[in-house]
Amino acid sequence: MKKIAILGSTGSIGTQTLEVVSNNGDMQVCALAAGGNISLLEEQIRKFGPRLVAVWTEEKAKELKEKIKDLDVKVVYGMDGLLEVAAVPESDILVTAIVGMIGILPTIEAIKAGKNIALANKETLVTAGHIIMPLAGKYGVSILPVDSEHSAIFQSLQGGRQKEVAKLLLTASGGPFRGRKREELMNIQVEDALKHPNWEMGRKITIDSSTMVNKGLEVIEAKWLFDIPTEQIQVVVQPQSIIHSMVEYVDGAIIAQLGTPDMKLPIQYALYYPERRYLPGDRLDFKALSQITFEEPDMETFYGLKLAYRAGKEGGTLPTVFNAANEKAVSMFLERKIKYLQIPEIIQACMEQHKNIESPTVDEILNTEKETYEFIKNRW
Numbered sequence: 461m462k463k464i465a466i467l468g469s470t471g472s473i474g475t476q477t478l479e480v481v482s483n484n485g486d487m488q489v490c491a492l493a494a495g496g497n498i499s500l501l502e503e504q505i506r507k508f509g510p511r512l513v514a515v516w517t518e519e520k521a522k523e524l525k526e527k528i529k530d531l532d533v534k535v536v537y538g539m540d541g542l543l544e545v546a547a548v549p550e551s552d553i554l555v556t557a558i559v560g561m562i563g564i565l566p567t568i569e570a571i572k573a574g575k576n577i578a579l580a581n582k583e584t585l586v587t588a589g590h591i592i593m594p595l596a597g598k599y600g601v602s603i604l605p606v607d608s609e610h611s612a613i614f615q616s617l618q619g620g621r622q623k624e625v626a627k628l629l630l631t632a633s634g635g636p637f638r639g640r641k642r643e644e645l646m647n648i649q650v651e652d653a654l655k656h657p658n659w660e661m662g663r664k665i666t667i668d669s670s671t672m673v674n675k676g677l678e679v680i681e682a683k684w685l686f687d688i689p690t691e692q693i694q695v696v697v698q699p700q701s702i703i704h705s706m707v708e709y710v711d712g713a714i715i716a717q718l719g720t721p722d723m724k725l726p727i728q729y730a731l732y733y734p735e736r737r738y739l740p741g742d743r744l745d746f747k748a749l750s751q752i753t754f755e756e757p758d759m760e761t762f763y764g765l766k767l768a769y770r771a772g773k774e775g776g777t778l779p780t781v782f783n784a785a786n787e788k789a790v791s792m793f794l795e796r797k798i799k800y801l802q803i804p805e806i807i808q809a810c811m812e813q814h815k816n817i818e819s820p821t822v823d824e825i826l827n828t829e830k831e832t833y834e835f836i837k838n839r840w
Contacts, residue, residue, distance in 0.1 A: 514541030589684030676768020
């Protein structure tokens with residue numbers, strides 16, 4: 461029986477991971493970590509029976525302990541709690557489904573403890589890929605992508621060899637504002653940006669999808685996951701979200717992964733790799749599928765994607781600035797403190813004032829994040 465721990469169990473990826481666990485019946489949940497959704501976390505504890513649970517604050521830990529005092533469960537909190545869940549001795553694989561750079565240290569801890577990583581926390585590789593990937597190699601652990609696009613590339617690489625890859629083609633839906641120009645986005649409200657045409661995701665990633673910053677983060681993540689320069693990673697808009705990504709080989713052959721837009725497929729593939737399991741749900745019906753279309757991304761209107769390519773190419777601490785500035789800007793937009801078009805403006809301003817550090821340490825990465833937040837606080 462495979463044993464797993466999950467960081468971010470009450471979020472979108474976390475809850476779908478637990479659905480996959482329920483559907484299969486041969487996986488044991490050893491540990492869970494969540495932010496502050498105590499009522500849902502209590503439900504998960506009672507259903508899946510982990511012996512270790514982490515929450516973010518001491519206050520939430522006290523609240524949870526009171527709710528589950530009839531159970532034999534250890535409750536921990538804060539970064540120390542996340543690290544304990546990440547390295548829990550019983551687990552074989554850690555699902556990193558928390559959002560943000562908070563995922564870096566637990567991922568490192570899990571790798572050093574010999575855990576395979578089912579990676580849904582893209583910020584870890586975006587900001588610290590130069591640390592994470594060599595470390596995974598040193599400890600002999602696998603980094604298995606959970607993002608639908610990276611999972612699609614991973615699946616399309618099976619049977620091919622790394623040296624035979626010409627380029628990676630990351631597909632994007634284009635989000636809710638595909639085809640619109642900048643002047644048409646001036647009065648976009650939070651509710652507009654949260655209406656993704658194809659996927660059901662968390663609030664932050666849905667905003668990122670609408671600005672195409674999410675695709676930019678995926679370009680940088682793909683660079684590290686598949687050891688390929690950003691110049692060989694192309695973004696293609698595929699509005700129907702049927703083709704999840706593609707690999708072009710040196711002989712011109714292109715292998716694509718297709719499927720319905722269901723995150724449980726890449727989650728299950730990562731958890732059971734290299735085995736494929738039956739997955740309940742809809743299947744592609746090619747008779748009903750009228751067309752699959754492709755477009756070039758509009759990098760002038762959605763210039764957050766262009767900034768991501770620059771950050772990925774230059775490396776160092778610049779991807780951290782790109783990511784941190786976006787995190788803060790999206791948070792401010794969701795709180796209605798800034799306008800929609802200010803999101804890429806803030807990212808660009810932060811990148812332009814930053815003095816890049818090559819091959820940063822974890823401390824330098826985290827300090828860069830703080831400095832970026834401080835710059836935004838003082839200016840906006």
